[in-house]
Structure formats: structure tokens, C-alpha cells
Amino acid sequence: MEIAFWLLITLVFYTYVGYGIVLFILVKIRGSKVSPKIYDSVNEVAITHIVAAFNEEAYIEEKIQNSLALNYPQSKNILWIVTDGSTDSTPELVQKYENVRLFHSPERKGKIHAVNRVMPLVETPIVVYSDANTILNQESLHNITRHYIDPKVGCVSGEKRIRQDDKDEASSAGEGMYWKYESFLKKYDYHLHSVVGAAGELFSIRTDLYEHINPDTLIEDFYLSLRIAQKGYKIAYEPEAYALENSSESIKEESKRKIRIAAGGHQAIWRLRSLLNFFQYGWLSFQFISHRVLRWTLTPLALSLLLVLNAFLAVNNILYQLILVAQLGFYGLAFLGHFFQKRKIKVKALFVPFYFTFMNISVYQGFFRYIKGSQSVLWERASRKV
DSSP: OOHHHHHHHHHHIIIIIIHHHHHHHHHHHHHHSSSSSGGGGGOOOEEEEEOOOSEEEEEEHHHHHHHHHHHSSSGGGEHHHHHHOOOSSSSHHHHTTTEEEEESSSSOHHHHHHHHHHHOOOOOSSEEEOTTOEEOOOOOHHHGGGGGGGGTTTEEEEEEEEEEEEHHHEHHHHHHHHHHHHHHHHHHHHTTOOOOOOOTTEEEEGGGOOOOOTTSSSHHHHHHHHHHHHTTOOOEEEEEEEEEOOOSSSHHHHHHHHHHHHHHHHHHHTTTTGOOOOOHHHHHHHHHIIIIIHTTTTTHHHHHHHHHHHHHHHTTTTHHHHHHHHHHHHHHHHHHHHHHHHHHHGGGHHHHHHHHHHHHHHHHHHHHHHTTTTTOOOOOOOBOOO
């Protein structure tokens, strides 16, 4: 029982902290596998920028204006807006712009169905995807396309950034901290070998590497990018191409997103299970398991088992009693964070325990949704602050 307890503690530490340390050390020992000349290169190839939008009338004009004003040759920056199923004024607002191509269908079948529908029409060598409620930095397209001078790069992941201010509550602040740590991991993943999946807020691919994706895929950006990595290409990471969006309106809204991602993560792990084969995929398998698989499968379970084992081991043993008090204290702080969150009281010291616990509960909820088949691809977008 003691051996199992300490193995579980090691697993939890490795998943959330240790992997980042190991990554950093490995890159320092092996050296970066990214050519420095990439960052001094200009590769302004023609791109098609696809934005899938569902009922985005509050954001779509700002998105279009931002996309057209990016520092990239206008003749090579083709903007497409796909509005399948939109019932608000999004299609009409898009039609106001002559240099934007609208693809509208009254039937709503999900984001990946919409993308599958328009991809056969793309004629440029590179496709960029971004969300309708995000704003891109001026140099984003330039900074993305320069990575394609490396023929081994098949996909480039931009960075997701969360707008924050001093009034943000625990869920918003936690989301921001989470993405900052994710950005650190992605940076070193890329320098070691490859990023392990791109985020849909901003990423790009070589057009000829796109494959028709099953319409029931829940997190199509993650699945599509890893399928490209599975073919032997690298997923690059470009922190100076970033998508800026507001934090979730509330913890309830953030929960929608986290549960969907967790359900999609379980689905993706099953469909990409061949990536678990170290003998075939080497470093990519190591990164896939360390960065993604553990976080969505074994480690949340380990957290629950640690409490149970600790309770048994604490009988007549002062060390395990102290550890149990520490565990219960941590979750007590998380509960307090939830309590104050509901009452709009901001206590910074509670952000980390609250958001950490919230994320792992979402993994459980997502797993049960996945096995029940109750997570629809027609998910309700989480409301963002304005």
C-alpha cells in the first residue's frame, strides 16, 4: 500500500510539474531541434484563413477587420467565413465585406463538418484556422508561415492568450495561469521534438496534409494536428502569433468548455492510441503520454486514490497523518475558493487550489459524457466577458 501511495504521488508530481522540468533539462542536454534561421526568415506564402462562426454577430465584424488589417500581403491573405447553422445576423454582416468569402448553410452539423465542407475548395498551400471571438496580433501570419521553410513542419500552433484585469475572479485568473504554463510546455515540446496538439484559437497546416475528419470528432483541432504529427511531420510552436480572447464569463461557462475538452480528450486518446507505441513514434509517444494522456486519464484517478490510501496509511503514522492533513487542507482551500467565487469575492491565494480541483473534476465529468455518448459536437459555446 505504501509503495502504491508513493508511486501515485510521483505520478501526480510528474504530470503537473515534473514533465516541465524534464522537458527543460532534455532540451538543455540535447540542444534545441529548431533551426535559429527560422526566426530570421520571411516566407509570405499565400494562405487561406478560415474562420468557422456560429451566431457570432457580437464579434464577427471586429474579427474581419482585424484579419484584413494583419501585416501580411493582402493579395496572399484570403479570408473565408463559414457560418453553418447561424440564425443571427452573422451571415448578413459578413456579406458587407467584398473581399471576404462567405460560406453559409442553414443546417448546423458542427464545426468540423463545416470545415470539411470547404477544405476541398482551398487552393493555397497553407491554411490558417482561428476562432471568431479572437483577435490576432499584427505579425501573426508572418510569424506562422516562416516555420514552413522547414519541410519537416506540417502544422504550426499559435499561442492562446487570455485578457485579464485585476477584477478577474478565480476561474478567469486560473484560466490565464493555466495557459501561461501550457505555453511554456509547448515551447519546450517544440524545441525537443514537436508540440503535442494545436489549439483551435489559432493554428495552421499544410493544405495537402488535411484529411477528412469524422464529423463526430469533439476536439478537431487537437486530433487534426496530431494526425499530421503521426505522419512524421512536426507541429511547430510560435508564441509571437497569438490569439487574444476574453476569459469565460463565469465558472459555469468555463465548465462547459473544460468538460467538452475532457470528453474530446478521451475520444482522441482512443482514436490516436497507436501513438502510445514508443517503438514506432519515439519522442512523440513520450510527449503524447506525458503531456496529454496522463493528464486526461491516470492522474485524475490517482488524485482520488491518494486520498483513500492516505486515510488507511494515516492510522498510527504521523508522517501519513501530516500528508493527509495537507491533502484535506488543499481541497478545503479549493472549496473555499468555490465558496468565495459564487459570492464574487476575490482571494488570490485560493486561485490555484480552486482551478486545479475544478479542472480535474471536469475530467471526470468529461469521461462520463464520453462513455455515455452524451457530448454532442453541436456544443454550446462558452460565453466570454465583453
